[in-house]
Amino acid sequence: MTASSPGRDVDALFVALDANFCLRHHAVSSNENDLSLSQGWAYFMEDRAFKAYLNDHKNNVQEKSTCLNHNMVNMAEVKSKKGCDATGVGMVWHKKLLQQLDKMPPSLQLNLCHQDLTFLVPKFHLPAHITSCQWTFSFDWIKGIGRTDGEEPEHGWANLNLAAGCTKDTGPGHHCDMLDDYFGDWNWKKLFP
Numbered sequence: 001m002t003a004s005s006p007g008r009d010v011d012a013l014f015v016a017l018d019a020n021f022c023l024r025h026h027a028v029s030s031n032e033n034d035l036s037l038s039q040g041w042a043y044f045m046e047d048r049a050f051k052a053y054l055n056d057h058k059n060n061v062q063e064k065s066t067c068l069n070h071n072m073v074n075m076a077e078v079k080s081k082k083g084c085d086a087t088g089v090g091m092v093w094h095k096k097l098l099q100q101l102d103k104m105p106p107s108l109q110l111n112l113c114h115q116d117l118t119f120l121v122p123k124f125h126l127p128a129h130i131t132s133c134q135w136t137f138s139f140d141w142i143k144g145i146g147r148t149d150g151e152e153p154e155h156g157w158a159n160l161n162l163a164a165g166c167t168k169d170t171g172p173g174h175h176c177d178m179l180d181d182y183f184g185d186w187n188w189k190k191l192f193p
Contacts, residue, residue, distance in 0.1 A: 014148065014150065014152075016122065016150055016151070016152050016153050017153070018122075018153035018154055018157075020157050020160065020161070022157070022160075022161045022164045023160065023161070023163070023164050023167070023168075023179070024164065024168050025167065025168055025170075025172075025175050026168055026169050028169055028170065028171055028172075029171035029172065030171075030172065031047055031048075031172050031173065033171065034170075034171025034172055034173040034174055035173045036172070036173035036174075036176040036177050037173070037177050038176070038177060038180055042180040042183070042184065043179065043180050043183045043184075044176045044179070044180065047172065047176070049105065053104075053105060057103065067129045067130050067133045094119035097112075097117075098112065118142060119137060120137050120138070120139050120142065120150055121133065121134075121137040121138070121150070122139075122149060122150035122151045122154065123139055123149040123150060123151060124149070124151050124154060125151075126138060156183075156186045159182070159185075159186055159189075160179075160182055160183075160186065163178065163179065163182045166178065167179060
């Protein structure tokens with residue numbers, strides 16, 4: 001199909017990222033004492049590889065957002081993390097994406113050389129951003145986007161936030177297994193409401 005053909009976006013892939021700051025996890029037990037039953041088979045990646053990657057990049061500094069009205073990423077380092085091994089994650093993904101992908105483990109690297117990428121901010125989150133971001137990253141200006149809002153990850157947080165109290169003090173394996181169950185349940189509910 002050519003760039004001007006009417007069906008060129010029919011098979012477009014939407015990748016949405018979001019952060020949840022309610023699902024904190026306290027540093028309880030260890031992987032040796034509390035193994036995950038799935039070990040990376042479901043929604044979490046294999047723990048040893050993940051921890052090794054984090055250790056290799058522990059000195060990397062998260063680029064601060066210049067979007068002054070949206071401080072969640074900038075304030076993430078300020079919030080108390082004492083006794084936690086997870087507090088939530090957010091990233092400024094569109095900046096230096098290719099350089100960031102080069103730092104990822106080979107199994108997670110994507111070849112984006114011949115891909116047409118468009119970075120957008122989901123509609124619910126857009127008003128929290130400064131005006132220039134609202135104009136640059138709005139779904140409303142993209143031809144053929146339809147009624148997509150980009151908020152699919154957000155839809156599950158209310159359901160998953162209920163798990164926060166049950167999972168924050170579990171061992172690392174139990175924590176991952178419980179959240180895998182919640183994520184699987186949420187995906188099942190989307191198929192059969």
